[in-house]
Amino acid sequence: MRIGVLAAQAGVTAKTIRFYEDAGLLPEPPRTSGGYRHYPEEAVLRLAFIRDAQAAGLSLAEIRGVLAIRDGGQAxxxxxxxxxxxxxxxxxxxxxxxxxxxxxxxxxxxxxxxxxxxxxxxxxxxxxxxxxxxxx
Amino acid sequence: MRIGVLAAQAGVTAKTIRFYEDAGLLPEPPRTSGGYRHYPEEAVLRLAFIRDAQAAGLSLAEIRGVLAIRDGGQAxxxxxxxxxxxxxxxxxxxxxxxxxxxxxxxxxxxxxxxxxxxxxxxxxxxxxxxxxxxxx
DNA sequence: CTGGACCTTCCAGTGCACTGGAAGCTTTAT
DNA sequence: ATAAAGCTTCCAGTGCACTGGAAGGTCCAG
CATH class of the missing domain: 1.20.5 (Single alpha-helices involved in coiled-coils or other helix-helix interfaces)
Incomplete structure (x- = not known):
């Protein structure tokens, strides 16, 4: 799906998604031939996780740490x-x-x-x- | 008194005092012939007030408002x-x-x-x- | 083939209350 | 005379999580 659709489904703005990518919270997604970001469905879950973690009071830096561990294959x-x-x-x-x-x-x-x-x-x-x- | 003495007496840094002046919380003091700021004793009270007001949770903008009313001659x-x-x-x-x-x-x-x-x-x-x- | 929605990057700003540093001048002590 | 401490201005950065806007490229309907 494209960034706007993801944004709508996750309840954030496209700007925020790009910002999260820059901040290392979201992996760089593949691009279409035209250069558009193309996200898999799971991206919604990742954004939902970020929201939940924020609601628990974690900073983006802390969330990045948690995600990095998970992305490294650890629980x-x-x-x-x-x-x-x-x-x-x-x-x-x-x-x-x-x-x-x-x-x-x-x-x-x-x-x-x-x-x-x-x-x-x-x-x-x-x-x-x-x-x-x-x-x- | 000079800015460093005032800073020490008020428990803030000289930087902060200059910042407050820029922010409109402190009036511009007279200068010595060498260009140094020269403060009257009452400046300590004003800085103490700012601290007390901050301790009460007021923002610098709100404190500026209070000071402006007082400086305008009103209670x-x-x-x-x-x-x-x-x-x-x-x-x-x-x-x-x-x-x-x-x-x-x-x-x-x-x-x-x-x-x-x-x-x-x-x-x-x-x-x-x-x-x-x-x-x- | 054109208009508009959507996307791209990049730079800059928001709010708050300072803080740091550079470059240079004044004052005081020795 | 000179060194050190203290002062001056000005610009820029801090932390946090975005947000705004400009200039331009892409995609799709009509």
Whole structure:
């Protein structure tokens, strides 16, 4: 199939497919006599995999690594398990940080509600924001 | 004071200060006869404000807006309150999404633990990742 | 045989907040 | 007098995942 058809079936743009090829995520497909890329059906599966892996939070570089292992004839299970563990740890860490950010913003909101504009001198920029959220 | 001293006191680099000036966050300071930037003490406060506002999650563009209001002689309270509300909403939204991502990753981890590499054909890329995490 | 849809390559830009480096000038210390 | 530290400007690059656009080639219907 041609790139436009593949793009439509995979739910990405033709631009993205060419970009993935450049980035080493898709092998170079054969060309027609006119120079058009000609993809086998399996290309849809590969693009679907890329999407699933992205949804799991893997970067394109990580996905390239997984694909390279598979393309090398190995089952990438161990590698994938590592990546999942790494990302889970990162996500949990990020959840903690975001929770703290939320708490800080709630504190700022309370302070904002208690702030009278008339009390703000022009010496500082904004008494609501100054000082308290500086823990991150 | 000169840029290096200000940088040290504010905990940023001289590069960053020049960048902030270009970005409209800091006014152009007077120059010495040799062309060196010469900052008043208050510059430290302004940089501290920028840091606090960043810690609260505001972008430089938003901070520029707050500073512009203050520099225009107004108290930016209402504007700041709006920004805080917006960011709080964004952070809470992001917390929900990240929580979902965490759940998806945990599901992947369970599946990975239950996957035997011997069962992976070479037809697909990786059965652990394919299909399930597609909700995000 | 012509128009339009589709394809090709290549270069550049997006957003964000800086960071790096080169080439040259000023200031301070010795 | 000279070296070193610090400053100046300007241009370019970082990371990420694309996206936009120009200039041109190909394929198919009518």
């Amino acid at each position: 990438p299970c161990a590698h994938v398990t590592d990546l999942i563990d790494q990302h889970l740890a990162q996500v949990e860490q990020r959840l903690v940080e975001l929770g703290q950010a939320r708490d800080a913003l709630r504190a700022l909101k309370r302070r904002a509600a208690a702030t009278d504009p008339a009390n703000c001198g022009s010496g500082e920029v904004c008494t609501i924001l100054t000082a308290p959220a500086a823990s991150t | 930016p309270c209402a504007h700041v309150t709006d920004l805080i509300d917006q960011h709080l909403a964004q952070v809470e939204q992001r917390l929900v999404e990240l929580g979902q991502a965490r759940d998806a990753l945990r599901a992947l981890k369970r599946r990975a633990a239950a996957t035997d590499p011997a069962n992976c054909g070479s037809g697909e890329v990786c059965t652990i990742l394919t299909a399930p995490a597609a909700s995000t």
